Amino acid sequence: MKKIVLREDQMPTSWYNVGPDIPGGLHPPLDPETKEPMAPEKLAQVFPMGLLEQEMSPERFIKIPDEVMEVYKIWRPSPLVRAYKLEQALGTKAKIFFKNEGVSPVGSHKPNSAVPQAYYNKIEGVKRLATETGAGQWGSALSMATSKFGLECKVFMVRCSYDQKPYRKSIMHTFGADIVASPSNDTETGRAVLAKDPNTPGSLGIAISEALEDAASREDTNYALGSVLNHVILHQSIIGLEAKKQMEIAGEYPDVVVGCCGGGSNFAGLMGPFVPDYLDGKKIKFVGYEPASCPSMTAGKLAYDAGDVAMRTPLLYMHTLGHDFMPPGIHAGGLRYHGMAPIVSALIRDDIIEPKSVHQLECFEAGVLFARTEGIIPAPETTHAIRGAIIEAMKDPDEPKTILFNFSGHGLIDMAAYDAYFNGELHDYAYPTEAIAESLAKLPEID
Ligand SMILES: Cc1ncc(COP(=O)(O)O)c(C=O)c1O
DSSP, X not given: OOEEOOOGXXXXXXXXXXXXXXXXXXXXXXXXXXXXXXXXXXXXXXXOHHHHHHHTOOOSEEEOOHHHHHHHTTTOSOOEEEOHHHHHHHTOSOEEXXXXXXXXXXXXXXXXXXXXXXXXXXXXXXXXXXEEESXXXXXXXXHHHHHHHTOEEEEEEEHHXXXXXXXXXXXXXXXXXXXXXXXXXXXXXXHHHHHHOTXXXXXXXXXXXXXXXXXHTOTTXXXXXXSSSHXXXXXXXXXXXXXXXXXXXXXXXXXXXXXXXXXXXXXXXXXXXXXXXXXXXXXXXXXXXXXXXXXXXXXXXXXXXXXXXXXXXXXXXXXXXXXXOOOOOOSOGGGOOSBOOHHHHHHHHTTSEEEEEEOHHHHHHXXXXXXXXXXXXXXXXXXXXXXXXXXXXXXXXXXXXXEEEEEOBBOTTOHHHHHHHHTTOOOOOOOOHHHHHHHHTTOOOOX
C-alpha cells in the first residue's frame, strides 16, 4: 500500500495532551516583572480562557469542538505515505513513512492550531487577532482560520521572509489579513529596532514583540502564537493520533520518529501520542532536527527566558539561545527561532527526545531527492526532517527498521529558495558561537 487514508469518521475526536505524561514535569511560566508564576488573569489580557485552560490542563485528553472538526475536515484526515521510491534511491532496507501535512489549505501543519485558536477567540467575543509569522506559513494559516470564523487578522511578517516569499503575502491578503514587514513602524518595538539597524532581516523574537504590543494596545484584539506553547502542541497532536491509527492499519510500528524543529510544534504533535507507549516500555526513538545555524536544542541552555526580544512574553523554561539572538537568514524561516517549546525541552531533559542539527545545503539536497523520488516538493523547514529521516535510514542501511517522519509542509511557495540553491547562491552558516555566547549572557536571572 502506498498511502493509508482514514475515513472522516475515523478521525480522533479528542486531542492528546502530553504534558501530564512528562516524567520530570513542566516548570510554570513566570511573570517577566515579578519572576513569580504568571497569574492567569494577566495572560487573559491577550489569550482567551479556552486556550489558557488548555495551556495548563492536567487532562490527558481534551475534546475537539464540533465547529473545529468541521473546518479540520476541509483537509483532514491527512494521508500517511510510504516513501518507496526514496527508500529505493537510498538503497536502504528501512521502511520510511511520512505524514503529509502539506495537504492543508495553506500547505502546512499550521492550520491544526490556527483553527482552534480562531475558534476559542471567536466564542469569547474577540474581534481581531495579532500574530507574527516567520516563513509565512503560520500567518497564512491564521489568516485562513480567522476568515472561517469572521475575525480580523494582523500579521507581522519577519522582514527576510517578507522579501523572499511574496506569494505568502498574497495568500494572507486573499484571506483578508493585514500584513506588515517586521520590524515595522507600527509599533514602538519595531521603531526602536529599525532605529538601531534599518537593514535588519528581522527575527521571530522581534515579530512576536510587535504582535504582543499590538494586542496589548487594543481592547478588541488578542494575540495568537503558532508554536512553542502547550496548547499549540495539544492541537498538533491530531497529527500523531491519526498517524498511530494509520501505522496500525499498515501493520507497522515506528522504531524511529523524526521531525524538524523550529518552535517544536509539528515534531511534538507527531511524536507526543507515541510517548505513552515509550513510557510503557516500547522501544522507540524520537529524533528532532534543527538548523545548525540556529541550534537551540543542541547548543542552547535549558533556562527561563523570554519568548521575544522585548521580553513581553512570560518567561518559559526552555532550551534557548537567548531572547535577542539574531539567527542567520537561512531559507527555512520557520526554524529561525531562539527558543524551543517547554514540552520538547522537558522531553530532551528526560532523555526521551534526542536533538540533532543539520546544515541547510544537505537539507536542500535531501529535499530535491525527495521531490524527484516521491513527487512532492518540501518546504525548506521540512527538508530538515527529510535529511533527518535519511540519516536515520542510512545509519545501518541493512537494518530493516521503520522510520516515521512529519512532512510538515510543501514548498510550492518557497521556490525562490530552490532557485537560490540551484544557482549556487545558498551557503552553510558557521555555528554562531560568539553571537550565542553574547545573547546567553543576557538571560534573565532567576533564583
Ligand atoms: C513547514 C513548516 N515546518 C516546520 C515549521 C517549524 O515550526 P514548528 O517547529 O513549530 O513545527 C514551520 C514554521 O513556520 C513550517 O512552516
